[in-house]
Structure formats: structure tokens, C-alpha cells
Amino acid sequence: MTQLIEIHNETPQPRLISQVVAKIRQGALVAYPTDSGYALGCHIGDKTALDRIRRIRNLDKSHNFTLVCRDLSELATYARVDNAAFRLIKNNTPGPYTFILRATGEVPNRLKHPKKKTIGIRVPETPITQALLEDLGEPLMSSSLILPQQEDGEILEPYEIHDILNGRVDVVIDGGYCGHEPTTVIDLTSGYPEVVRQGAGDAEAFE
Numbered sequence: 723m724t725q726l727i728e729i730h731n732e733t734p735q736p737r738l739i740s741q742v743v744a745k746i747r748q749g750a751l752v753a754y755p756t757d758s759g760y761a762l763g764c765h766i767g768d769k770t771a772l773d774r775i776r777r778i779r780n781l782d783k784s785h786n787f788t789l790v791c792r793d794l795s796e797l798a799t800y801a802r803v804d805n806a807a808f809r810l811i812k813n814n815t816p817g818p819y820t821f822i823l824r825a826t827g828e829v830p831n832r833l834k835h836p837k838k839k840t841i842g843i844r845v846p847e848t849p850i851t852q853a854l855l856e857d858l859g860e861p862l863m864s865s866s867l868i869l870p871q872q873e874d875g876e877i878l879e880p881y882e883i884h885d886i887l888n889g890r891v892d893v894v895i896d897g898g899y900c901g902h903e904p905t906t907v908i909d910l911t912s913g914y915p916e917v918v919r920q921g922a923g924d925a926e927a928f929e
Contacts, residue, residue: 724888726880728896731755734853742893743857751775751890753867753883754854755897756790756846758818758905758922760883762891763790763854763862772832772863778890780870787833788820788842790864792855800829800861801843807910810928816847818901818922822909833863840911850897866904 729738746752751764751771762778764771766789775781789800794812797803801823803811811821825834825841834841844864846852855862867883878886880896887894906923909916915928 724884724891725893726884726896727893729850731897731900732849734850736853736857739850739853739857742895743854745893746854746858746862750892753880753887753891753894754851755848755880755895755900756818756851757816757848757901758846758866759900759902760867760878760880761790761864762867763864766833766861766863767830768863769830769832774890775865778887779865779868781865783836785865786822786835786840786842788844788864789829789833789861790844790846790851790855791861792852793845796861797843798826800826801841802826803910810910810915811843814923814927815845816852818846818903818905820844820905820907822907822911822918824911838911842907844905848897848900850895868904 727738746765749768749771751774753760754763762775803823820842822840822842825839829841880894884894901922903922906921906925907919908928909918917925917928
């Protein structure tokens, strides 16, 4: 059975945050709110949870997964970034952006794009997500919660996510409405920013 935990979206209760983080450390797969809709998250080294995300979303091996980070202090550990790219990322985080970068050796190979060896990096500003990352002390391995049967523009409420994924994820955090557009994706691997997907974040600064 999947647990539905209601957490205040502006002032997350520390006891409930710690309860979810303990489950993540034990291998739980969690649906949680971000500033661009709900996402699926798990411990960075958990292969079983990663495989569960692939099955839920029906993803192929070329999918670019994302590390959701508390701030940019973790960036150099997981991604190769030059000064120009760092300034660009710094000026646009936290926010609804995902940046595609070359991954370092700290990133498990199963999370990298199989050919490009890239990883997505994201710093959201949602209080619940920030509280989870603060307690966890490391990034969450993450993927947007977009289901194969979900229609374009369809917004799933937390109770609907719970009903649909009951038994397939371990925890659904009910943080209320948090937007429905996915992140804007910026590829920084070629020396200049390339807008791969226009989403919730304003892409004008990268064009």
C-alpha cells in the first residue's frame, strides 16, 4: 500500500519531512511536489527504485534523468561545468529549469545518458523539496511524473496520483497544487545554451 502524507507546502513539518527521508534512505520511491509539477524521486544509488521509475513512466534507456539538488554547492561533484555555464545556472536558480551537463564519475552510469554521458541538474525552489534535500544531505534522483496514459495538459491532484500509483510507489506527498508545466530544459554541453524543451521557466535568457 502507498502512504499518502499531507505536508504543508509553505512551512513543511520537520517530523513529516524526516519520516519521508528515512523511507527514501531505506529504498522508497516517492512522488513529491516541485515548482513545475509532481516528480518521482529516490536515493541516488538505488537501482531498484530507478527501474521502478522506468516501468511507471515507460522510459527507454536514452532518457536523461535528473539530480535534484538543494543548491549549487553540489554541482561540481556531479557535473562538469565551466565558469560561463556556472554563471548562467547561478543566475537562473532556484527555479523551474533543468540543465543538461556532462556527468562526473560520481554519477552512477545507469543514471547517465548511455551515449552522451550527460545528467540533468535542477535546483527547485519549492519549500517541501528544499526541506527534503536539506534533511537528506544529498541530491534526489528524479524524473517528472508524466504517466504514459496522461493526456497533454492534464493535471493530476495528489489523491489521483495516489489512486493511480497505489502499490507502485511507496509514498505520495500531498503538497497541494504546484503547477503543471514541466521544467524548461537547457543543454549546456556544446559550449552554448540550447533550449531543448520550453516549459515553466522563461527561456529568453538562453536564446
